[in-house]
Amino acid sequence: MIATRDETLAIRHSDDVVRVRQAVRGEAIAAGLGLVDQTKIVTAASELARNTLDYGLGGTARIETFTDAPRRGVRLTFEDHGPGIADLDQALTDGFTSGSGLGLGLSGARRLSNEFTIHSVVGEGTRVMIARWK
Amino acid sequence: MDRIPILKLGSALLVSIQVDIHDQLARALEEDLSARIVATGARGVMIDISGLDVVDSFMGRMLDNIAAVSRLLDADTVVVGMRPAVAITLVELGLSLTGVKTALNVERGMALIGDGRYEALEDDRAAEGADDRDPG
Ligand SMILES: Nc1ncnc2c1ncn2[C@@H]1O[C@H](COP(=O)(O)OP(=O)(O)OP(=O)(O)O)[C@@H](O)[C@H]1O
Ligand SMILES: [Mg+2]
Numbered sequence: 001m002i003a004t005r006d007e008t009l010a011i012r013h014s015d016d017v018v019r020v021r022q023a024v025r026g027e028a029i030a031a032g033l034g035l036v037d038q039t040k041i042v043t044a045a046s047e048l049a050r051n052t053l054d055y056g057l058g059g060t061a062r063i064e065t066f067t068d069a070p071r072r073g074v075r076l077t078f079e080d081h082g083p084g085i086a087d088l089d090q091a092l093t094d095g096f097t098s099g100s101g102l103g104l105g106l107s108g109a110r111r112l113s114n115e116f117t118i119h120s121v122v123g124e125g126t127r128v129m130i131a132r133w134k
Numbered sequence: 135m136d137r138i139p140i141l142k143l144g145s146a147l148l149v150s151i152q153v154d155i156h157d158q159l160a161r162a163l164e165e166d167l168s169a170r171i172v173a174t175g176a177r178g179v180m181i182d183i184s185g186l187d188v189v190d191s192f193m194g195r196m197l198d199n200i201a202a203v204s205r206l207l208d209a210d211t212v213v214v215g216m217r218p219a220v221a222i223t224l225v226e227l228g229l230s231l232t233g234v235k236t237a238l239n240v241e242r243g244m245a246l247i248g249d250g251r252y253e254a255l256e257d258d259r260a261a262e263g264a265d266d267r268d269p270g
Binding site: 022039043050094102105 | 154155156157158187188189190191192194195217219220222223226227228229
């Protein structure tokens with residue numbers, strides 16, 4: 001798949017989480033996703049952007065849009081150079097939080113996406129990629 | 135800092151969340167609401183989220199917190215106007231908002247809170263110490 005649109009946003013403050021949501025909404029519409037699919041990918045983006053900010057100490061959100069065959073959709077990559085995640089299984093468990101959250105962000109984002117991959121190295125950082133298509 | 139306005143509607147307080155609110159605004163709302171519940175003696179808080187196209191776990195936690203604090207202050211919380219796509223997404227996210235009552239619109243929300251049992255609120259603080267009704 002070749003991205004027809006590709007932009008990267010910085011995530012440094014909580015306003016940036018709002019900005020990422022709005023950008024993802026725009027791209028999901030451009031990709032032709034329906035309202036429920038748009039809402040799912042925007043919600044997942046919000047969760048991951050907040051993790052990037054809260055745990056990853058800031059980072060970036062890359063938003064790619066695919067409008068050509070075989071698939072129309074959006075792919076998002078969240079990347080930070082924070083502490084990384086030592087135990088991914090634990091982090092992906094519903095209800096696990098090392099902070100004061102509900103522990104639903106990562107596991108929920110996975111359920112809300114068609115594709116989900118996470119790569120994390122302790123001391124180096126975390127990269128989460130999700131995609132939603134129609 | 136911006137604040138989300140809190141309106142009085144009969145015996146309830148009404149908050150309409152229209153914008154994509156950021157974290158500080160959400161926290162300010164929690165504080166403002168609890169202060170106003172005490173000041174007005176409101177028995178209910180209605181949070182209209184019909185303007186929200188996304189509710190994430192942060193916002194869900196905020197709604198749960200508001201409901202929990204309101205309950206301790208003797209007020210019910212009803213979230214009204216949730217969009218269908220938001221409801222579908224919340225369930226998949228795993229956020230069931232069990233601590234919060236919901237209603238389809240403000241009218242039904244009012245029925246849930248007031249049930250016609252409470253009189254309209256006095257002005258803030260006016261009712262304090264002025265209650266001489268027979269408790270029995
Ligand atoms: N980018 C990241 N860098 C380091 N640790 C992370 C990152 N993202 C998630 N984690 C870890 O994984 C845990 C689970 O994340 P998840 O988003 O599921 O829950 P939460 O953020 O704690 O709560 P919620 O998202 O429900 O508010 C976090 O508590 C944190 O310890
Ligand atoms: Mg999270």
